[in-house]
Amino acid sequence: MTSPRELDLVLLGATGFTGGLTADYLAEHAPAGLRWAIAGRDRTRLEAVRDRLAADRPALADLPLVVADSSDPDSLAELAGATRAVVTTVGPYQQHGEPLVAACAAAGTDYLDLTGEPEFVDEMYVAHHGTAVASGARLVHACGFDSIPHDLGALFTVAQLPSGVPITVRGVVRSNATFSGGTLHSAVNAMGRARESRKAAAARRRLESRAGGRSSRAVAGKPHRDPVLGYWLLPLPTIDPAVVARSGAALPGYGPDFRYSHYVGTKTLRFAVGGAVGVGGLVLAAQVPPLRRVILGRVDQGSGPNQERRDRSWFTADFVGEAAGEQVHTRVSGGDPGYTETAKMLAESALCLLLDDNPRTSGQVTTAQAMGENLLFRLRRAGMRFEVVSD
Numbered sequence: 225m226t227s228p229r230e231l232d233l234v235l236l237g238a239t240g241f242t243g244g245l246t247a248d249y250l251a252e253h254a255p256a257g258l259r260w261a262i263a264g265r266d267r268t269r270l271e272a273v274r275d276r277l278a279a280d281r282p283a284l285a286d287l288p289l290v291v292a293d294s295s296d297p298d299s300l301a302e303l304a305g306a307t308r309a310v311v312t313t314v315g316p317y318q319q320h321g322e323p324l325v326a327a328c329a330a331a332g333t334d335y336l337d338l339t340g341e342p343e344f345v346d347e348m349y350v351a352h353h354g355t356a357v358a359s360g361a362r363l364v365h366a367c368g369f370d371s372i373p374h375d376l377g378a379l380f381t382v383a384q385l386p387s388g389v390p391i392t393v394r395g396v397v398r399s400n401a402t403f404s405g406g407t408l409h410s411a412v413n414a415m416g417r418a419r420e421s422r423k424a425a426a427a428r429r430r431l432e433s434r435a436g437g438r439s440s441r442a443v444a445g446k447p448h449r450d451p452v453l454g455y456w457l458l459p460l461p462t463i464d465p466a467v468v469a470r471s472g473a474a475l476p477g478y479g480p481d482f483r484y485s486h487y488v489g490t491k492t493l494r495f496a497v498g499g500a501v502g503v504g505g506l507v508l509a510a511q512v513p514p515l516r517r518v519i520l521g522r523v524d525q526g527s528g529p530n531q532e533r534r535d536r537s538w539f540t541a542d543f544v545g546e547a548a549g550e551q552v553h554t555r556v557s558g559g560d561p562g563y564t565e566t567a568k569m570l571a572e573s574a575l576c577l578l579l580d581d582n583p584r585t586s587g588q589v590t591t592a593q594a595m596g597e598n599l600l601f602r603l604r605r606a607g608m609r610f611e612v613v614s615d
Contacts, residue, residue: 229307232309233250233261234261238262242528246311255575258579262274265292265294266291274287294321297326300326303327310336312337312338318343318417321337332361333361336570342421345365345588346427346428348365359586361587362589364591366591368566368569369539369562370467371590372591374464374556376591376610377554378592381552382477382479382482388480391479391546394457394544395487395543397486399538400536400537438473438482440484441469443483452551456489458489459485465486474589475593534564535560556609569608582594
């Protein structure tokens, strides 16, 4: 596809940990002819990233650099106007994200991020969805471990079930990986803004159109032992259920009445109880500003584990779908979720949005809605597994 814009893709945040991994992935997998650039506040640090990439790939010695600051709307407007799509790893998004969303929505530029912050996503819908619909921009949040395995996992599960009937799906995630610094900062800040988050969600509901007589909802489950998977399940209050439910509302293939519930799974009751106590304590601490600052001060949001630790990490997301008396067990699995796989998912989402024959959409859309089977195919080709499990 030809474009009058100077660039096809800009990666903002390339000097950070996850941004650097995303730059590595693009350096290896971006097709020849893709006009991409890296962006950040500090040109010297950008040059260091480019030098690192070019050490193995001399052709990248001339990779364009864009100096832009998330606190400088003029620089973001210039960036958005120069490219077809922007990928950003600069979080927490509640603090730093809106100016870039606004610039992309106004310029008709596709936008992708890694946020897992429900309040931010809801506020961006209220403030910028209409502008993006008018300009043709696609605003795609949560393009990493939040929430691609769950969003596309539910899409894959629904495809295995009868059509035109009510469908229920439960998703259960397990992993041995460490949280990323950015994820912890985003989660703790979100926990400390429960009232603001509820207000943002209510404002979105007042604007959002209904699903044409269909129903799609995220359902808060209860702790229990799963009879199919054999795990103890604890409800997981992340952004993932809301994303899956929005895909269900947007896509008729999810049937007339779709319900999704989301859990973390443990093998023993002891770990389930310990996990519940730990999460409860973190939620309470997040309500107290001095404690919240202590927690966040212990983890650098731009930090991450070394290659050896990432190579030992894994995740699984199991799904049990039921419809018209039929049941199916599916699984999405991969390596290190918070860093290696997240960088892969973000980069492949950007390439898919730019290069593939996707459904015609605009405004704030989910990964399943915007890219669906095309992105699922790309991720399978890149090493993530989507499979039906024979129990």
